[in-house]
Amino acid sequence: MDLQDSRNPQVKRPRAVIIGMMGAGKTRVGKEVAHMMRIPFADADVEIEREVGMKIPAYFDKYGEPAFRKVEADLIADFLEDFDGIFSLGGGAPMTPSTQDALADYIAAGGRVVYLDADPKEAMERANRGGGRPMLAGDANARWKKLYKQRDPVFREVANVLVHTRRQTPQVAARKVMDMISERRVHVTGTAIEPYDVVIGEGTMNHVTEVFGDTVNKVALIHTQPVQRHSDRARALLRQAGYEVSDIAVPDAEAGKTVEVANRIWERLGDEGFTRSDAIVGVGGGAATDLAGFIAATWMRGIRYANCPTSLLAMVDASTGGKTGVNTSAGKNLVGSFYTPAGVFADTKTLASLPNDIFIEGLGEVAKSGFIEDAEILRILEAHADELRAFDGATFLGSGLEDVVSELIERTVTVKVHHVSADLKEKGKREFLNYGHTLAHAIEKLEHFRWRHGNAVAVGTVYAAELAHILGYIDQDLVDYHRSLLSSLGLPTSWNGGSFEDVLALMHKDKKARGNMLRFVVLDGGPGNVIHLENPPADAVEEAFRRIRS
Ligand SMILES: NC(=O)c1ccc[n+]([C@@H]2O[C@H](COP(=O)([O-])OP(=O)(O)OC[C@H]3O[C@@H](n4cnc5c(N)ncnc54)[C@H](O)[C@@H]3O)[C@@H](O)[C@H]2O)c1
Numbered sequence: 001m002d003l004q005d006s007r008n009p010q011v012k013r014p015r016a017v018i019i020g021m022m023g024a025g026k027t028r029v030g031k032e033v034a035h036m037m038r039i040p041f042a043d044a045d046v047e048i049e050r051e052v053g054m055k056i057p058a059y060f061d062k063y064g065e066p067a068f069r070k071v072e073a074d075l076i077a078d079f080l081e082d083f084d085g086i087f088s089l090g091g092g093a094p095m096t097p098s099t100q101d102a103l104a105d106y107i108a109a110g111g112r113v114v115y116l117d118a119d120p121k122e123a124m125e126r127a128n129r130g131g132g133r134p135m136l137a138g139d140a141n142a143r144w145k146k147l148y149k150q151r152d153p154v155f156r157e158v159a160n161v162l163v164h165t166r167r168q169t170p171q172v173a174a175r176k177v178m179d180m181i182s183e184r185r186v187h188v189t190g191t192a193i194e195p196y197d198v199v200i201g202e203g204t205m206n207h208v209t210e211v212f213g214d215t216v217n218k219v220a221l222i223h224t225q226p227v228q229r230h231s232d233r234a235r236a237l238l239r240q241a242g243y244e245v246s247d248i249a250v251p252d253a254e255a256g257k258t259v260e261v262a263n264r265i266w267e268r269l270g271d272e273g274f275t276r277s278d279a280i281v282g283v284g285g286g287a288a289t290d291l292a293g294f295i296a297a298t299w300m301r302g303i304r305y306a307n308c309p310t311s312l313l314a315m316v317d318a319s320t321g322g323k324t325g326v327n328t329s330a331g332k333n334l335v336g337s338f339y340t341p342a343g344v345f346a347d348t349k350t351l352a353s354l355p356n357d358i359f360i361e362g363l364g365e366v367a368k369s370g371f372i373e374d375a376e377i378l379r380i381l382e383a384h385a386d387e388l389r390a391f392d393g394a395t396f397l398g399s400g401l402e403d404v405v406s407e408l409i410e411r412t413v414t415v416k417v418h419h420v421s422a423d424l425k426e427k428g429k430r431e432f433l434n435y436g437h438t439l440a441h442a443i444e445k446l447e448h449f450r451w452r453h454g455n456a457v458a459v460g461t462v463y464a465a466e467l468a469h470i471l472g473y474i475d476q477d478l479v480d481y482h483r484s485l486l487s488s489l490g491l492p493t494s495w496n497g498g499s500f501e502d503v504l505a506l507m508h509k510d511k512k513a514r515g516n517m518l519r520f521v522v523l524d525g526g527p528g529n530v531i532h533l534e535n536p537p538a539d540a541v542e543e544a545f546r547r548i549r550s
């Protein structure tokens with residue numbers, strides 16, 4: 001994540017600050033992280049010795065601890081505002097109140113303070129090995145233990161990332177630190193929402209074990225076959241954490257989002273004795289997470305669940321916000337409920353197996369979020385259209401594109417969360433997330449769900465733009481921009497199946513419709529300004545349809 005201050009690009013901030021006890025491995029692990037991330041490393045103690053021109057023990061002898069702490073706090077404050085790398089602090093530094101304040105400001109600006117929680121025995125041995133530590137003078141072990149008792153609670157308070165490194169090599173610990181500092185979190189809260197986080201980044205599936213605590217015994221893992229290897233990972237993590245895991249493979253994609261499949265799962269939960277103290281985890285694309293959430297919402301009138309989305313579309317949209325449901329012969333998503341997950345873990349590692357066309361489909365919902373709220377999303381899509389269109393899971397991890405995609409996921413989820421937090425049950429503002437969906441759901445149904453959802457949404461946004469233009473809400477340039485941006489990403493902008501009559505009948509079944517009145521979401525003036533369009537003239541609805549035929 002770019003921690004440059006957007007208001008003041010001159011301000012640089014460390015990518016992470018590492019704290020921990022003497023001997024915890026702050027320097028060793030910090031250097032390794034910096035090496036892996038190809039960024040500079042700085043150790044506060046080394047920098048202090050450079051600044052004062054003498055070794056720290058000599059400085060302690062000559063001037064005493066308070067003078068040392070003052071020099072240390074000033075130097076840390078400077079580095080927190082002018083160093084773009086990994087910065088490790090001396091063991092006692094976080095105990096100084098002014099440093100605690102400076103670290104709190106750094107965290108508030110998006111910074112990561114990592115507490116390396118090492119094995120006390122190993123850390124003590126390492127700390128004693130070199131000798132020359134003024135804070136360990138006398139009985140070094142007794143001193144170390146006493147300091148640990150004082151410092152450990154403070155370190156936990158000051159840090160926002162805790163990394164356990166017990167019995168781990170510096171390389172393994174560094175990899176763990178790197179994954180955790182690259183994580184992005186979007187917090188979801190609001191009326192009638194039990195707060196939860198959407199955690200984005202490589203390896204974030206590891207957190208799935210943290211959401212249920214010890215009140216849950218059994219976990220049903222609902223997934224599709226193409227993501228078997230990702231659900232195997234979730235299963236291993238959950239088993240290691242002590243949960244009894246039932247593996248439930250469901251038919252892939254929309255074929256799994258049916259009442260018949262849901263019924264088979266309910267029967268299985270019944271046979272296996274799932275009670276209210278048990279939970280569901282959904283692993284897969286949006287169809288699997290919609291189904292998993294629906295099962296959680298309905299089993300015993302609601303048990304806890306978490307989502308591990310593995311497609312771009314599920315990461316940016318489907319897994320968050322609590323819309324759960326299935327399709328029926330009446331139409332898409334007409335049966336379901338609003339039911340909030342306990343956590344969402346968008347592990348970008350899983351994108352390595354995602355086929356190119358399914359990745360591109362997800363960009364349909366990303367662009368939609370750019371049109372309705374966050375114009376920066378549109379700029380990022382424009383700037384990286386060629387790389388995004390050429391997405392290849394085999395070369396994705398560790399590439400520059402991974403950072404771009406992580407930012408797009410974070411921004412798109414943030415747009416979603418703004419709407420969901422304000423209006424969980426979709427009485428007004430949340431409907432804006434449905435931009436392009438009135439036509440999209442009709443296309444999906446008429447195509448017997450062989451058209452991918454994100455592709456249908458892309459065409460649906462062009463339709464909504466045409467309708468808005470016909471009625472004078474937006475100019476032709478913005479309609480053209482919809483087409484050019486979406487096609488540059490490899491998304492469709494026209495559809496030639498079905499008749500207008502069939503589409504119209506289905507649009508009347510859209511959940512935004514009221515009685516016989518069609519309701520759409522359209523832009524008014526430009527991106528970011530969204531309005532409800534109620535009962536538009538019938539000829540405009542038809543003319544817009546004509547314009548999306550190629
Ligand atoms: N609940 C919501 O708010 C919400 C929002 C948007 C979309 N949705 C729903 O989400 C569904 C679309 O989601 P989708 O686009 O993910 O489709 P999908 O769930 O059908 O997944 C697409 C395909 O990709 C496979 N796949 C997923 N991740 C993979 C991976 N990492 N590696 C290999 N294969 C992988 C799936 O198994 C499937 O074959 C639709 O049903 C839509 O209605 C729901």
Ligand SMILES: O=C(O)C(=O)C[C@@H](O)[C@H](O)[C@H](O)COP(=O)(O)O
Nearest residue numbers: 317321323332333430433434437511
């Ligand atoms: O979360 C929402 O609200 C949305 O409308 C998000 C949409 O992008 C998503 O496709 C959702 O599944 C549509 O739901 P529906 O209520 O129109 O069925």
